[in-house]
Amino acid sequence: MGMTIAEKIIAAAAGVEAVKPGDIHTVEVDQMMSNDGTTHLTIDMYNQKLDNPHIADVKKLVWIVDHNVPADSPKTAASHKKMRDFAREHGITYYEGQGVCHQIMMENHVRPGELIFGADSHTCAYGALGAFGTGVGCTDYLYAMVTGKSWLLVPETLKFNLVGRLPQGVYARDLILTIIGKIGANGANYKAMEFGGAGLSTLTMSDRISMCNLCVEAGAKTALMEVDDVALSYLKERGRTPKHIFKSDGDAVFAQEYTIDLSTIKPIVAKPHFVDNVVDAKECAGTKIDEAFLGSCNNGRLEDLRVGAALIKGRKVHPLVRFLVVPASNEVYQEALKEGLLQTFMEAGAIVMNANCSVCWGSCQGVIGEGETLISTGTRNFKGRAGHADSFVYLASAATVTASAIKGEIATADML
Amino acid sequence: MEKFTGTVWVLGDDIDTDIIIPTEYLALKTVQDMKPYAFSPLRPELAGKIQEGDILVAGKNFGCGSSREQAPEVIKALGIRCIIARSYARIFFRNAINNGLLLIENDRVQEVVAEGDQITVTVNQAISHNGKDYPIVSLPENLVGIIKAGGLVKAMRKLNGLD
Numbered sequence: 001m002g003m004t005i006a007e008k009i010i011a012a013a014a015g016v017e018a019v020k021p022g023d024i025h026t027v028e029v030d031q032m033m034s035n036d037g038t039t040h041l042t043i044d045m046y047n048q049k050l051d052n053p054h055i056a057d058v059k060k061l062v063w064i065v066d067h068n069v070p071a072d073s074p075k076t077a078a079s080h081k082k083m084r085d086f087a088r089e090h091g092i093t094y095y096e097g098q099g100v101c102h103q104i105m106m107e108n109h110v111r112p113g114e115l116i117f118g119a120d121s122h123t124c125a126y127g128a129l130g131a132f133g134t135g136v137g138c139t140d141y142l143y144a145m146v147t148g149k150s151w152l153l154v155p156e157t158l159k160f161n162l163v164g165r166l167p168q169g170v171y172a173r174d175l176i177l178t179i180i181g182k183i184g185a186n187g188a189n190y191k192a193m194e195f196g197g198a199g200l201s202t203l204t205m206s207d208r209i210s211m212c213n214l215c216v217e218a219g220a221k222t223a224l225m226e227v228d229d230v231a232l233s234y235l236k237e238r239g240r241t242p243k244h245i246f247k248s249d250g251d252a253v254f255a256q257e258y259t260i261d262l263s264t265i266k267p268i269v270a271k272p273h274f275v276d277n278v279v280d281a282k283e284c285a286g287t288k289i290d291e292a293f294l295g296s297c298n299n300g301r302l303e304d305l306r307v308g309a310a311l312i313k314g315r316k317v318h319p320l321v322r323f324l325v326v327p328a329s330n331e332v333y334q335e336a337l338k339e340g341l342l343q344t345f346m347e348a349g350a351i352v353m354n355a356n357c358s359v360c361w362g363s364c365q366g367v368i369g370e371g372e373t374l375i376s377t378g379t380r381n382f383k384g385r386a387g388h389a390d391s392f393v394y395l396a397s398a399a400t401v402t403a404s405a406i407k408g409e410i411a412t413a414d415m416l
Numbered sequence: 417m418e419k420f421t422g423t424v425w426v427l428g429d430d431i432d433t434d435i436i437i438p439t440e441y442l443a444l445k446t447v448q449d450m451k452p453y454a455f456s457p458l459r460p461e462l463a464g465k466i467q468e469g470d471i472l473v474a475g476k477n478f479g480c481g482s483s484r485e486q487a488p489e490v491i492k493a494l495g496i497r498c499i500i501a502r503s504y505a506r507i508f509f510r511n512a513i514n515n516g517l518l519l520i521e522n523d524r525v526q527e528v529v530a531e532g533d534q535i536t537v538t539v540n541q542a543i544s545h546n547g548k549d550y551p552i553v554s555l556p557e558n559l560v561g562i563i564k565a566g567g568l569v570k571a572m573r574k575l576n577g578l579d
Binding site: 024037038041045049050051068073075076079118119120121135136137138139140142143151185186189190216219221274361362363367380382383384385387389 | 430432433434435438439440442443444445456457458460476477480481482483484485486488503504505506507510511514515556558567568569572573578
């Protein structure tokens, strides 16, 4: 029987010929990413609960401080110090203030065919390069860090055949929100989401990262895309080579197959308080906003900043709105600086900030107050996600977020 | 077979990790410190009312969202004996098992229980409520072993002859 990409990666990591959904296998993990959201807990367990603590292979670890950067309180400063000191002591690859973990992983570490654990739910982003990225908690992380291994239940795969091309003014963000709306917030729970088809070749790496990144919002264990020339040239530009390029077999079994015609996608908004609560963006038009956020591992790349800058050039941020622009990494930041995009945002009255998770995770920069409304390119719109428990988050594309920042109310770019 | 009775608290679908423990409280030093804020965006009074041995009943996709392990930890710290939900988000599922928190998947009791009811759980067999039994499927042996040991780290210590 044929296998899917997810099954092939697990089979390779388990060192067996074939696997099938429902099997549980012990697997070798290729890389393990952890950030300042939970690494301090992993370190505490490592130091306090193990008799003979050791790291199986330090070269597999990448630690990234991105959630509260720079530290915003003595508590987070202490948590960062713990992480920094441990990383130095053990020689762990370490980034601080360089950008959001998943963007840094894509720019510097992820290779096709790898099995990667990340102590962060959006680790499924790595599927944009054909890697099996999956989110774990700190206990699973610790176990993999100490043994080099873990166990995985082989997931069923949902296949999405993409056809056609996105219309002008419609983005990958609208596409993935549409798909999540279609299958629901647990539509892919315990499953892998695989994307392929002729439509995939029309999507940039930035588009692909944005799509795979958000698949956890449909409950997916991982997201995987076929590795093509677009992915290979991204990899080559950064001096990396694939570990292995896997393709689903012709007779692979998918739990369900969907054909998505990209030309039918429209600008979408996910309303509070669930990512699958999606509507045509125009239905939300006129909803007053207090803050707009352009950034995050989902939508803070150069392509997104270009979209926003092109719209806001020569215009102004609405006087009653704070518009936060946060590049996803310093690589993105520097490119945006060279292209003059950041100057455009600042001239329009936006607040340009350092590369970090920012208000997307609702702990430090730009949190919103009671009764306030945020429109965001971030990952989630759960109740209280961006600040006060009684506040409202709408998710949309870079274009819709920027248009809304200008209008002071939810608006699509064609309404400017 | 292990059997226990507890008072039920009822929650809905898609109880996400930001509801279970909001981001702003993750910087608190211990899970004990986080306890008063559990479920606060949805029901600020709930954490103060939960007693040791109580049972949470919820709908589909419980624990969706972040990989923060403080979510199952804080539920366990509140004294919740087990969760009965229609389904769980997968990262939460692993994290709960790894912390020794019992999860039961069942989609019938939601229709019959009300908050404050008493139910009896016979692990890997059935949930009893008002004289009626609702069968539950068994968790795989290795996962039951992890829960019984009190979590993954403790299970590994046991396996390695350390405890």
